[in-house]
Each structure stands twice: as C-alpha cells, then as structure tokens.
Amino acid sequence: MEADGIRLNKFLSEAGICSRREADRLIEAGKVKINGQAAATGQKVLPGQSVTVKGRVITASGRKESHKEKQVLLAVHKPKGIVCTTSDKDRAPNIVDMLDYPVRIYPIGRLDKESEGLILMTNQGDLVNKMMRSGNAHEKEYLVKVNRPVTDDFIRKMKKGVHLSELDVTTKPCFVAKTGEKAFKIILTQGLNRQIRRMCKELGFEVRLLKRMRIMNIELGDLKPGAYRELSKKEYHQMKEAIKGSSNLSYKEHKKELSDGR
Incomplete structure (x- = not known):
C-alpha cells in the first residue's frame, strides 16, 4: 500500500469486494468502517489500518492476498426479477x-x-472501473418489444x-432498427438510468420486454436465463484491446484531474 494511503473505494474494488461505485454507496x-469508525466518501486507508464491510474485516494484507486469486470474467444471462445491486434496501x-x-x-x-440478458461479472476492479465510465462509449445492444406497432x-x-x-x-443519437411489428433493436453508447424505458415512455410506448444481447464484442448467444460461461481468450483479448485507452477514474477523480491541469 502507498505510504500516503489509498482511496477507500479503490481499496475495496481491488480487494474484489465490489465496484468503486458500489463501494461509495456502501460507504x-x-x-464501511476504518479502525472501527464509520468511513467517509473519499477517505483514504493508511498502512496498518483495518477496514470492515458489514462487519467483514478487509485488511491491507488481505487485499494483497486477493491478487493471488484467479482472475474471473463471466458472461451471465440475468433473468427477469433479479437485481444487480447488493443493497440491503432491495428485497x-x-x-x-x-x-x-x-x-x-x-x-x-x-x-x-x-430486464434480462447479458451482464458481465468479474473480480477485476480496474476492469469494472474502465468499462463503467460512460465517456468511454462502449456499445451495448438490446432487443425491445413494446405494446403497440413500431x-x-x-x-x-x-x-x-x-x-x-x-x-x-x-439522449445521444444511436442505431435503431425495426425487427418486428412491435419490436426493435437499439445500440447505445451511454447508460442513463432506465434509458430505453424512459425513451419509449416519452414517445408514448410501453416496454413489454427488454433483453440485452451484446456488450462490446461479447454476445449473449444461446446462454439460458440464470446460466453463465467464462469468456474465451479471444473475447477477453478483444475486449481488453478495446478498453486499453479508457479512463479508469471515477467522475469526481476525472473532474479533479482536469481542474488540476493534469
């Protein structure tokens, strides 16, 4: 660990606990506590300090051990009715x-x-942070069915x-194509909250089915709801190449970097 400490959300992300964004929500x-005291957003973890998440101890030495774990990257078919947050608020x-x-x-x-369809899951914190940055414009393709003719x-x-x-x-301009009387596919490069549902609602349509079919070069294919598979070496390397130049900074960190002139 750096002598002057490491940001708490980065610490938790690299330990494989959660993404930086989820870490901020937990904080x-x-x-999240540091040496038994409730932590604050943006706080740093100093060498020798102990971090707990919901009572689970994550020490600096434990963080180092986490890097020995096998790197995992899965393509998962999320079924309808399953949530992606681990928040206690959602039952x-x-x-x-x-x-x-x-x-x-x-x-x-x-x-x-x-919604249902493809979602990627990993224990690689930096990968999550690079792909989550909306400014990195990674394509996501969806199949959508609505309540009346398109x-x-x-x-x-x-x-x-x-x-x-x-x-x-x-919303940003995007690719949209009709695929059936009441269906279309759409490719987005931004990820606003419930974006497709909100877009349809503004135009007087109601979404009846929303299924994500692709993220960048990774396709859902014939993966069944609830099932998962490991990415192939080809898929992994193509994805890593595509995000090579992407920022892994959070919005606040990126904004500070710009204001500091770095």
Whole structure:
C-alpha cells in the first residue's frame, strides 16, 4: 500500500469486494468502517489500518492476498426479477447470490429488475472501473418489444435522440432498427438510468420486454436465463484491446484531474 494511503473505494474494488461505485454507496450507507469508525466518501486507508464491510474485516494484507486469486470474467444471462445491486434496501434476489460463485465477483454495470440478458461479472476492479465510465462509449445492444406497432416516426425519433423529462437530458443519437411489428433493436453508447424505458415512455410506448444481447464484442448467444460461461481468450483479448485507452477514474477523480491541469 502507498505510504500516503489509498482511496477507500479503490481499496475495496481491488480487494474484489465490489465496484468503486458500489463501494461509495456502501460507504454512504454507513456499512464501511476504518479502525472501527464509520468511513467517509473519499477517505483514504493508511498502512496498518483495518477496514470492515458489514462487519467483514478487509485488511491491507488481505487485499494483497486477493491478487493471488484467479482472475474471473463471466458472461451471465440475468433473468427477469433479479437485481444487480447488493443493497440491503432491495428485497429481491440479487445476481451475486443467484450465481453463488466460489470467488467473490460482482457485475459490471446494471440491468434493471424487469430486464434480462447479458451482464458481465468479474473480480477485476480496474476492469469494472474502465468499462463503467460512460465517456468511454462502449456499445451495448438490446432487443425491445413494446405494446403497440413500431412506426417509422418512432424509429426516426429514437435514432435522433429523445429528451427525457424526468432526467432533463436528451439522449445521444444511436442505431435503431425495426425487427418486428412491435419490436426493435437499439445500440447505445451511454447508460442513463432506465434509458430505453424512459425513451419509449416519452414517445408514448410501453416496454413489454427488454433483453440485452451484446456488450462490446461479447454476445449473449444461446446462454439460458440464470446460466453463465467464462469468456474465451479471444473475447477477453478483444475486449481488453478495446478498453486499453479508457479512463479508469471515477467522475469526481476525472473532474479533479482536469481542474488540476493534469
């Protein structure tokens, strides 16, 4: 560990506990302590200090041992009804418990409870952080079924970008193509909260099925709901090459870096 310490969210991420974003949520919820005292967001862990998450001890030496674990990267078919957060607030079964994988892994990004399809899970903290940065513009492809016939006007507006009144933001232009009377596929490079559902709602449509089919070069294929597979060496190397130049900084860290002129 660095002599001047390491940011707590990075510490937990590299220990394979959760992503940096999830770590910040746990810290804000008072679930993380340093030397028995509730930790604060942005706090650093100093050499010799002990960190606990929900009562589980994660020491500096334990963190070093975590690097000896086999690196895991799985493609998982998340079923409808399963949540991707491990928050105590959601009573629904979560994807970590569903898989019950022998090594502690966590999802890269999210799919909402009502959605299904491909999600990647790993114990590699830096990989999560690079792929979670919205500015890195990694493609995600979805199959969507709605409650009424898809029109040319609907496709045109979805492609151009839709203003989401709830978030007060307009979505980026994207690829959209009709695949059936009441179905279409869409490829996004941003990940706003419940983005596709909100886009459809703004245009008077209701989503009946939302299934993620692809993340970057990784495809869902014929993977059954609840099942998983390890990425092939080819898939892994193609993905690593694609994110090679991506930032693994959090939004706040990136903003500080820019303001410091680095």
